[in-house]
Each structure stands twice: as C-alpha cells, then as structure tokens.
Amino acid sequence: MAHLLGAEALHLEYPTTVVLDSVTIGVEEGDRIGIVGRNGDGKSSLLNLLAGRLEPDGGRVTRRGGTRVGVLPQDDGLDAGATVGRTIVGDRPEHEWAGDARVRDVIGGLVADLPWDARIGDLSGGQRRRVALAALLVGEWDVIALDEPTNHLDVEGIAWLAEHVKGRWPRGAGGLLVITHDRWFLDEVCTATWEVHDGVVEPFEGGYAAYVLQRVERDRIAAATESKRQNLMRKELAWLRRGAPARTSKPKFRIDAANQLIEDVPPVRNPLELQRLAVARLGKDVIDLESAGVAYGETEVLRDVTWRLAPGERTGIVGANGSGKSTLLGLLAGTVPPTSGRVKRGKTVRLGLLDQQFSQLADIGDDRVREVLARTRTTFAVDGKDLTPAQLLERLGFAREHLSTRVRELSGGQKRRLQLLLLLLDEPNVIALDEPTNDVDADMLAAMEDLLDSWPGTLVVVSHDRYLLERVTDQQYAILDGRLRHLPGGVEEYLRLRREQQTRPATTTADPAPRPAGPSGAERRAAQKEVASIERRLDRLGAEVDDLHRRMAEHDQSDYEGLQALTERLREVEDEVASLEERWIELSELVG
Template identity: 75%
Template sequence: MGAHLLGAEGLHLEYPTRAVLDRVTLGVNEGDRIGVVGRNGDGKSSLLGVLAGTIAPQDGRVTRRNGLRVGLLSQADTLDPAESVEHAVIGDRPEYEWAGQARIRDIIAGLVADIDWHATMGSLSGGQRRRVGLAALLVGEWDLLILDEPTNHLDVEAITWLAGHLTHRWPQNAGGLLVVTHDRWFLDEVCTATWEVHDGVVEPFEGGYAAYVLARVERDRIAAAAEARRQNLMRKELAWLRRGAPARTSKPRFRVEAANELIADVPPVRNPLELQRLAVARLGRDVVDLEDVGVSFDGREVLREITWHIGPGERTGVLGANGAGKSTLLGLIAGTVEPTSGHVRRGGTVRVGILDQQFSRLAEIGSDRVREVLARTRTSFRVDGRDLTPAQLLERLGFAHEHLSARVEELSGGQRRRLQILLLLLDEPNVIILDEPTNDVDADMLAVLEDLLDSWPGTLIVVSHDRYLVERVTDQQYALLGGRLRHVPGGVDEYLRLRAEERAAAAGGEAPPATAAAPDGPSGAEVRAMQKQSRAIERRMDKLAAARQELQEEMAAADPSDYETLAQQAARLQAMDAETAELEERWLALAERLDRGALAPSTGRCQGPCGEPRGRPGTVPIGTPWGTGRNRPTGPWPWGPAPCR
C-alpha cells in the first residue's frame, strides 16, 4: 500500500430531499486508481466535490497530506469565453518552455490538435470546450486527479488516448486517481479499484468494472430475496463478459471457478437465430439499401461511395471520429437526409425509431405530466415473455413512482433519457437507431437498456463512443474513414488501428505510440523467461492447493483432544497460506510485466508466437495479446478461446 494522500472520516452530506452520504469513511493512497460508480443522483459527483474541497459536508472531515496537489475536472464549464485556446491550455508560459516537454506535446496532440490554437473559447462547441478544459488540467502537475465524467464529448480515439495517458502518467505506486464515468471500458482499462456509491454509503471493490460486476453478483446472491431482479441482470452481464469481449479482472486466475459457477446455467445473452426469424417476420427481407450514396453540404463532400445493404435483425455499431459523418449516415437511413448522389431504398414495412441527442420528441410534450404521457401509449410491452405496463417498464428503467406526477420539462437529463427510451420502445419500431444513447445515463441504466435490447427483434444501429456498449449490443461494426464506410471485423480495436495508420500515412511516418510516457517493454528473451517463471509459480500454487486440502482433511479427522498435533497442523496451514499469498503477488507482478512486454513499443510486433504487426498499445487487432490495461489478465485465458500469447 502506498503512502496516504487523502482521507475522509464520518462524512455526512444531506440535501433537502435526502442524505447522499451518511457517516462515510474512506481513504486514497499513492498508486490508487479508483473508479466511482452508482446510479444517477446517488451522490457520485457530490462525493468527488467533498473530497476535492468544493462542497462542504454537514458533518465529518477530509484530511490531506501536507502539500498535496489536487487537480479537479468537474462537469461545470468555467472557461472564460474571451480566452484563447492557447492561453486556456498553456497559460502565460512561453512556447520554448512548454514545447520542449514531451508530456505537454502529447496532451495537446491527444486532445486539441484539431482545434484552432488562436480561437476564443466562446467560439467553440461544447465538446471542444470540454476537451480544452481537460487538456488544461492534464498539463498541470498533480499528485491526485479527480475527474468527473472526463469521457463526455470525447470520441473513441480520444478516450483510448486518455486511458493510456492516465495509465502511464505516474510511476507505479505513485499518484492517485478518482474518476466518475459511465464508460465501462475506460473503468476496466484504467482503474484498479471501484467504489460504488449507493444508499448513502460508499462500498469498495477490488479491480475495474468487470471485477466489480462479479463481486456485486456474489453480494447479491447472498441477499437473493431482496435483490432478485438485480442479481439476474448482473448474472446476464457477467455471461456477456465471458462469452463476448474479453473480461478484465484484477485477479483473474483465482476467480475463474467462482465465475464459472455463477454463470454455468446462464443462456447466451441473445438467441440470434430466433431474433433473426422474428425480425424477418416483422420486416420482410428488405430493410434499407444504400447504393453508391454520397452526401455533400455547401460543396464539401461528407460521405462518398457508400454501399450498405442493411438486413432484418442485424445489430450494427457505426464507429467514427467526431465530424466523420455518422449523424449524416443515420439521417440517410432514417430518411431525414437526402443523398446528393446514389440511391436509398427502404422496405415497405420499415418503421424507424430514433433515439437522438437533442430530446426532440420530448420538446413537444414538455408541459405534460409523465403519467399523462403514459396514458396515451400502449397498455403493455412484452419483455422476456412477460407483459409489463408502461409504468412498470418505466420503473424497470429506474424511474421512481413519485416522478410520474412531474412535468416532462422538470425532469433531470437522466430521467428524460429514460422516458425517451420508454416512448421509443412503446412505438414498436422494427428499426431502432441509437445516436449516442449513453449521454446522461449511468452504468446501471445502461445495463437495463442492454437487457431490454437483448430480446428486441428488429434491426439495430448504434452510434456511440462507448465501446463497451457497442461491443455488448451489436454483432458487427462498420467504420466511417475518409467519408467511406468500411466493415471492421476486428471491431473497435481494428478501427483504432486503421485510424492510427491513416494518421501515420498523412504525416508520412509510423504510427505513434499510445503515449509519449509509455515505457519500453522487455525483450523477447526476457518475456520467455518471465513466462517460464509464471508457469513454475502456477505449478507450485497447484501443489500447495492440493496439499492444503489434504491437510484440512487430516485436521478434520484428527483427535480434537490432541492439541499438540492440531497446533502443528495449524502452523503448517498458516505457512501454506503465507507462501500462497507471496506466490500470488509474484505471479501478478509477472503478469503485469508480461502484459506490457506482449506489446513492447520498441519492437512494434506481438511478442507471442504470431509476431504480427500491432497498432498502438490497447488498440491491437484480433489475434494479438490482450493489451496494456492494468486489469487485463496474463496466463491461462478463462473467458473463452485463448488469444495469441
């Protein structure tokens, strides 16, 4: 455990409606990378504000190490509209001073390279202002970073860059990080611990989001009667973590049996053949066909030569940088944008439902009460073989009963998003388009939405920078690159590799590393030596486990009055446990070094048997090792077909 940075004792914070923190005691030490999760409104941002010193609790205290430098990114936009981008990021420092620092150059390239350096903050979009604010914070020197929704308005490339930057910003066991984000991939990639804020308490868990899901399932199984619905949802989430994209946990090898026991009887997340059959029955064979389509605005070509045949029941994620034309492509599919070249054909039975970012549908009913809106909808909706009323479905989406009397315009952003999702589902479209559905939605709500979509029979098209959501609810991904649409069988990782190659080609050089601060990995010989040590440790732990079980059986059969023998056996058992704990620590240390070595930046190739070229760390194609995340496993792969090692 690293040195103490910050602590809180007996925190109590109460708002007029309820208490969000009740006698909370916690601490942050050097080397901690903590993700904070919980439902919207449960107090995540309030907790960060109290720890950062911007919110005063009614009771309790926060203590800090002398001289602690704390950097805070809040959700509020406090930048001066008249200030230039350059001054906001760099301040008054002369160019010769900051331009020679690789870390600052990397931050500028990762977040604000596409923004006019001399533009005023008032002339920028909300997303650009957010990136400038984040860059300005990261340029500073901090012992502890507190980040509230740092991934908002970032595209998947910037999110990947930010994960790499935070992973390598400090040396191991130095610095501290507290982050609130709904991006579950980001939590797994960066965080080594998770705090769940709920019911006035803060509950700690080891590992990133995947480890937190497993631990929460175990906790919920103990209280099965009270938490039956949440338990089933988490078990289904865990099943996807095993069968879908690779799971990441902090102690993977030693949790496999528990995970397998939990999900042994869980069916696949979706039955694609059945959903396909139902989709064909509802849609017919023709959905939407784009033939050699192009779109231009004011003489600028946004999309070109797009040919895409969208079939019934397809679940597709569309990837692309901000401004790549994703919303224009969705408009072509929905019929709200007309092509300037080519043809778009839609099947006669197609009914498109759109979840947009602007809450456009809710604007028309802003003065209506929620219960009045529900009274005008269908009387039931079928989920997992059960008929739910709109009010029951809204409750499943996280609405409290008392909110039914509120006017739509009085709802919070998260509540309006829930109502928007409900109205979309009740319309029974057979093609659903989700345009950045994660905005204003917490992780629990995203899990519920994913669960509802699992049994929805129709064509689904998702545009999102949340790679966890994209990989979770879609079966294939396409990317917009240079105005053209390209199938990416390797998903988000392949898209990021293509983008890196695209930038490298434009710059006339090789693809850049994930961050300038990334350390070189070990040599191939060192990797093989560490793999050998790792396997030897695994064999020793297996022998210890067998010997421990045998000793426990001996103790159970021993004469209880033979105190001397029992004391000797207890001492042997304690020694075995101590050796096992030491071996686990050595194994995990080797795992982390191997994880870095598998993508050694110095070689540019996989250090495993395949020897394939790689992209930047964390963005490798399928078939290469598992990446650079702190919580990604090394050793026997427990979650499905083994990748190259």
Template identity: 70%
Template sequence: MAHLLGAEALHLEYPTRVVFDSVTLGVEEGDRIGIVGRNGDGKSSLLGMLARRLEPDGGRVTVRGGTTIGVLAQADTLDDDETIGHAVVGDTPEHEWAGDARTRDVIGGLLGDLPWDARLGTLSGGQRRRVSLARLLRGDHDILALDEPTNHLDMEAITWLAGHLKRRWAANAGGLLVVTHDRWFLDEVCTRTWEVHDRIVEPFEGGYAAYILQRVERDRQAAATEARRQNLARKELAWLRRGAPARTAKPKFRIDAANALIADVPEIRNRVDLQSLAVSRLGKDVVDVLDVSVAYDEREVLHRVEWRLAPGERTGILGVNGAGKSTLLGLIDGAVQPTTGRVKRGKTVKVATLTQRLDELEEHLADPVRVVIGRLRATYTLGSGSKAQDLTPGQLLERLGFASAQLSTPVKDLSGGQKRRLQLLLVLLDQPNVLILDEPTNDLDTDMLAAMEDLLDSWPGTLIVVSHDRYFLERVTDQQYAILDRRLRHLPGGVDEYLRLRTAQDARPDVAPSTGESGPRAPGLSGADERAARKELGATQRRLERIAERVTGIHARMAAHDQSDFAGLARLQDELRAAEAETAGLEERWLELSEQLE
C-alpha cells in the same frame, strides 16, 4: 504504499435527504479508483468533498502535506474570449512548454486537430472539453479528480485519455479518482471501484468487470442470508433435536461461486429467434442505400456508399465528428436526400430515431409521467416465441429504473437520465421495426445503461447505433461499420480495427485511400513502385467494399432462411467465415500498403 488522502466519518445532507452518513475511506499512492452508482446518489458530491471543493456537514478530509489535487468538474468554466493556446499554457513561453514532453503529449493527443489561436467561443462542446482536459493534464498533480471526463469526447479521444492516465505515473505513484459511466474506460484504467449507494461508499477490487463479478457474489450472499433467515425456525428445531449448536463459517468472496451463478446463463441475445421475428415484421427488404453520394454546398460528405440493411441487423456506426454519421442516419430515416444514387425502403419499414435532443418530450413537459404513459398503448410485447411477454407502460418504466413515486413527477422536473429513459419508452411504444439510437447513453448511469441493454436484447428489429460509448456499442450490436474518407467500411475487427485504421489515416495526411488522391511521393519508393502501390491500395479498398456488401447479403440470407434447415444454415455460416477470413487478409495488405506510402 504511502497515504495520499483520507476521509473520516463524512456526513453530508441536503434539506430533503441525507446523502452520506459516516463514510470513511482513503486513497493510497498508486490507487486508480473508479466511482460508480446511480444518478443522484452522490458521486459528484463525494468527489467534491475529497477534492476539498465541497465542505461536508460532518467528519473531515485530510491530505498528506505537499500533495496537490487537480480537478476536472462537469461544469464548463472556460472564457469564450480566450484562445486555445492561452487556455492551455497561459503566458508560458513557447520554448518552455514545447520542450516539455508531457505538454507535447497532451497537446498532440487532445488538440492536434484544432487551431492553436482559435477563440474558445467558436468551439463545440466536445472541443471545449478537450481544452479543459489539456489544461488540467499538462499540470503536475499528485491526485487527479475527474468528474465525467469522457462526456462529449469521441472514441479516439477517450482511448487516448485512457492511455495517458495509465502511463502518467509510475505503478506505485500518484492517485486517480474518476466518476464516469463509461464502463470500457473504467475497466481500462481503474484498479479499484467505489460504489456509492444508500448513503455509503462500498469498495471493490479491480475495474468494472471485477466489480460486477463481486456484486453478483454479494447479491448471492444476500439472497442466501435471506433464505437462512426465513428458514430460521426450521433450523432451530433441527438444532434443538440434535442437541448440539450449529457451527458457522465466516462468509468470504469466492470467484468460483459467482462463476457458478452465470454458468447456465444463455447468450445475451437469441439471434436466430430475433432475426426470424424481424423477418416476419419487416419482410426481406429493409433499407438499401445504393451508390449514394451526399454533398452540402459542393462539399461531399458521403461518396458512393453501398449499404443493404438486413432484417434484425444490429450495426454500430463509427467515425470522427463531421465524418457523416448523422447524414448516413438521415438517409435511413428519410430526413436526408441523396445528391446522387438512391435509397430504397421496404413497404413495411417503420423507422424511429432516439435523437441526442429530447424532441419527443416537448409536448409533455407539463404533464406528470403517469399521465404521459396513460395516453400510450396498453401493452408492449417484449421478446419472441415462448419467451414473449406483454408489459404495461408502467412495468416497462420499472424495467428502466423508475420508482412508483416518480410517476407523479412532471416531465420538466425529471433528471436528464430520467428524461432520456422516458424518451426511449415513447419511441419503443410506437412499435418501430427499424430503430436508430444516436448517442443514447448521455446522462445514464451504469445500472441504467445495463437496463437499457437488457431491454434492447429482446427488441426484434433492425438496430443502428451511433455512440462514443465503446462498451455500449460492442454490447448491443453484432457488427460495426466506419465512415472513413467519405466511404462506409465494414470492420470485421470491430472498434480495435477502427482505431488502428484511424491511426494509419492520421499518419498519411497527404493520401486519401478511398479516392486514390495523393500528395508528395512516399519516401523510399520509385515513381513506378509508388504508382503500383497506390493502384493496389485502391484495388484492395474496392475489394473490401465488395466483400462488405457480400457479408451484408449473407446476413440477410441467413435471416430469411428456413431456421429448421440446419445444413443450409451451416453452409451459409461457412460462407460467412470465408468472407470474413478474406476480409482479414485484405485488411492486413491494406495496412502494409498504407505504411509503404507514408
């Protein structure tokens, strides 16, 4: 592969610390490199030096002659008075940019739902991010350097971006450098991973999953090295007594060694224990949303939603921006009142919400972290049964990546990620039994996301998560629902099913499946056939909603069931499998009918 870019002996330092010391690396044609590491360790600085936007204090960056680099920075530099169209294509005549396949793909993938002549000042943060991406991606660059490209993007835009980057260049052409905490995106797009830590850049083969596997092996080897060092005297004595020098072999990465390390690791969550503890804390009744509709200024956001939350349920909520996710969360925590229908809450329910804002920290901004946690409860119980352990707030902060030196830092001086972790601590120490996480992954690096996930694995209660971070959503929840056409719909097929349904929905702009409303007649169908298809589509939709309610009920019965009654639990499990199988069949029929009516 041809060389595109190289860095030799890079050195970068700020007045208080050295960021990089003698870093040498290169980018070849066909490289798709994900850059990971803790917040503050220099990922964006590395990207800036490689893109020649930041001058190193030592060393040099060389770029092959004629190579062009396109950069997406985290900062929003768009002009509020400019229109979307002008920001993306400039003064290029329409017949030129409309005739370019890449430009059409980028505009369709990122901007299809936005008015071409809208002023940028009227857009949301996520919409402005899409405009910035579109402006960059329509260009013809040899290397793309993207700093947190998925920030503020919804799951569909992230999925489109991953697909675009995978097909943008031929397999052995172009180069990609991307800083992101989105682990699904890293696995989907990247073929190499650079970990930034301790003033160095350590390369790994493969995407995020392969990187984690190699990290486990690296840690295993480090532990083995330390054990050898500690036993050096004993081994020296043994060698001397044998009278012959020991032979050593060069250590090498072995996948089977890493696999052996995780062979006896149990399931990430003990669902039976957690559900049993949740029942003891919550009782059998949590929150029931019963035939609820919500309208704002005569515009209906949710239509006749039925949802019964079970003790210990872990559910992810999907939906486009504006679909009604925040409204649904508001129904759960009481911030939103239904227009029709009712919301019933159990007597022992205590709901807490980790919002996208940092409201919980407002009153603590001037206080050091140590003072804030000193006001809180003395212990926090993590886990259940024989594995339960009591942690102090300080120990909990350590689990969330705080160093002891940071305990003296005033809250206002913490980084965004540190504030986010402290906010989670304050919420957890209030001991809620229903926890709502609204975009909790903002400002967190991959290691801190893993630490948060580990903490939530032992949290015994009902968990509701809204997140555009697909990896996090699938990692911490056991099932997913989507808000589609103002209805709440169960997704047995998870995120993949949601994306498939959204694609089908976008292909039918004149059909509203939940209400049966229709526009022009579907091509190829007679009037009678179309009416029959629409009738069956509506019936299938209603049947799916009823089964979703039944599945929720089965989960609740399983949580409340005597956990020592294995035969009874097996019958409930069979009932659940049958309901999920029926759902899968109905989903297929729903998609067939939808395609007929396109």
C-alpha cells in the same frame, strides 16, 4: 502505500436527502479508482468533497501535506474571452511548453484540431470540454479527480485518455479518481471501484467487470430483496463471463459462488431466433444505401456509401467527432436526403430514431410522465411477458415517484429513459440509436442492453462506448474519410486504421526522397484485369446475397438447423464481399 487523501466519518445532506452518511475512505499512492452509482446518488458530491470544492456537514477530509489535487468538474468554468492557447498553457513562453513532452502529448491528443487563437466563447460544448481537460492534464498533480471526462470524446480520444492516465505517473505513484459511465474505460484504467449508494461508499477490487462479479456475490450472500436488479446483474454477469472472460482475470476474490449463478443462464442473445423473428417482421428488404453521399455546400460529409442493411442485423458505427455518423443515421431515417446516389427502403420498414437532442420529447415538455404513458399502448411484450409502460419504465430504472413529474423537469438520464421507452412502445422494426449512453448511469445502460437483447429487429448504434458496442452489436463499421468501412477486428482495428491515417501524411511530408514513379504499363494492365475480375465476382456474390435473403424468408421457420446453415453462408459471403471491396479500392487507386 503512502496516504494521499481521504475522508473520516463524512456526512452530507440536502434538504430532502442524506447523500453521504459516516463515510470513511482513503486514496493511497498508486490507486486508480472508478466511482460508480446511480444518477443522483452522490458521486459528484463525493468527488468534490475529496477535492476540497465542497464542505461536508460532518466529518473531515484529510490530505497529506503538499499533495496537489487537480479537478475536472462537470461545468468547465472557462473564461469565454480567453483563447484556447492561453487557457491551456497560460502565460508560459512557447519554447517552455513546447519543450515539455507531456504538454505536447496532451495538446496532440485532445486539441490538435482546434485553432490555438480561437476564443473559448466561440467553441462548441464538446470542444470546450476538451480544452478544459487539456488545461488540467498539462499541470503537475499528485491526484487527479475527473468527473465524466469521456463525455464529448470520440473513441480515439477515450483511448488516448486511457493511455495517458495509465502512463502519467510511475508505477505505484499518483492517484486517480474518475466518475464515468464508460465501462470500457473503467476496465482499462481502474484498479479499484467505489460504488456510491444509499448514503454509503462501498469499495470493490478491480474495474467494472470485477465490480459486477463481486456485486452479484454480495447480493447473493446478503439475499438481497431487489430481485429485479439481481436478475439483471446475473444476465450482465453471464455476458462478462462468456463474452469477455479476459476482463475477469484480474480479481483476487473467490468467484466460484458467482459462477454457480450462471450455470443455467443462456447466452444473452439467441441470434438465430432473433434473425427468424426479424425476417418475419421485415421480409428481406430493409434499407439499402447505393453509392449514397451527402454534401453541405462544398463540404462532402459522406461519399459513395453502399450498404445493404439486413433483417436482424445488429451493427455499431464508430468514427471521429464530425465524421458523419449522425448524418448516416439521418440517411437511414429519411431525415437527411442524399445529394448523390440513392436510399431504398423496404415497404414494411418502421424506423425509430433515438437522437441526441431529445426531439421525441419536444412537444410534451409540459405533460406529466403519467399522462404521457396513459396515451401509449397498454402492454409491451418483453421476454415473453406482458409489461405495462409504467413497469417497463421501472425496469429501465425510473422511480415511480417521478411519474408525476413534468417531462421538461426530468434530468438528462430520466429523459433518456423516457425517450427509449416511447421509442419501443411505437413498435419499430428498425431502431437507430445516436449516442444512447449520454446522461445515463451504468445500471441504466445494463437495463437498456437487457431490453435490446430480446428485441427482434434491425439495430444500428452510433456510440463512443466500446463496451456498449461489443455488448449489443454483432459487427462494427467505421466512417473514414467519408466512406463506410467494415471492421472485422472491431474498435481495435478502427484505432489502428486511424493511427495509420494520421501518420501517413507526416511520413510523406518528412520523406526527402524523390516520389516513386507510377506503375508500369504491364502493372497497370494486370491491375485493370484484376479489377474487372473482382467486379464480376462481386456481381455474382451480390446475387447470392439476395438469393440467401429470399431463401431465409421462405424457409421453414421451425427448421433452426437449416436457417443456421443459411445464416453462416450469408456471413461467409458478406465477409468475402468486404475483402474484395477493400482489394478493389486498392487496385482502383493504382490504375486511377
């Protein structure tokens, strides 16, 4: 493979830290490299050095003659007075850029919802980010370097970006460098992973799953002293091998030794035990949304949402930006009142909400972390062990030297750690997490997942991070056209539904054929009869669901087999309810 760019004996240091020390690496034609590491370990510095945006203190960066490198930094640097269109395509005449298939694809995939003549200064931070990414991708580049490109992108946008970079260059051509905490994206796109740590850059073959396997093997061979970190990686490895084995099929290295590590590691969660504990803490009533809707003026965000949140339920919520995911969490938390329908909460519910704005930290910005922890509980039980708040914070990857830092001076990732810790110490029995992966690195995410695995309660997660949703939730729902829809097929089903949703209007508009006649009288009567039958069946199933919850709450909690049978029946009933509700909607449109 031909050399594109690289570095020889790179050295970079700041007044108090050596960021990179004698680093030699290279990017060849066809490389798709993910860059991972803890926050502050030098990932962005490495990217900027290779892209020529930062000068090293020692060593040199090499580049093949004529190699064009495009960079998406964390700060967009866009002209606030320019329009969206001018920022993306510049002064190119419309017939020129509109005739370029790649330009059209980028515009359609990233900024189709933005007015072409909107001012950059009037856009939100997420919209500006998408414009900056589009402006980069319409260009011709031999190497593209992306620093956190998935920030502010929804699940659809992330899936589009993955397909774009996979098909951007012919096989064996071009080069990609990407820093991201989105582990699904790393697995989907990258053929190699660089871990930046302790001043060095360590290469691994494959995406995130392969990186985890090799890292555990490396730690085993080196007899690493970081036992806490290694134990966490063992649990993550168990998830990867048991929960998603297809992801580990690409690596060519020997993994027999790594597999020995997990022979005696139990599954990451014991659903039956967590269900038993959740029922004991919550009873059968958690939160019920009954035909709930939320409107802001003339804009209806949510409509006719009916959802019975069960004890121990672990649910992920996906949807496009602005679809109403945070509003749905607000309904659950009681911070957003319904404008139609109602919300019913169990008497024992204690809900903890981790929001995107760090609102839990607003009143303690001038306090030092040590002072905040001193006002909390003295111990917290995790996996049967009592940990102090400081130990729990350390388990979340928070360095002890930061305990003396004022809360407002913490980085975004550190604030997220503290926010989660304070949430857990408040002992809620229902937790709602709104985009918890923002500002945190892969190690922090693994630590967060580890804590949530053993947390006995009801969990609702809104996230664009597909890996996190698969890892910590057992089922997923989507918000589509203001309604809540169950996704038996997970995120892939959501993406399929969105593709169908987006192509349906275009097909209708383009079809010159006359509109078909409505259903005949006989068809309408048959549909009405089936609707009535479904409604009666749904009533019976609803009663059965209530009865199953009651029986589970009253059942002998030591009878695991009996509880398992009740749990399996409950799942069967809920699946049938979901299927019947979909059919009811189809028929209602026919007879409506």
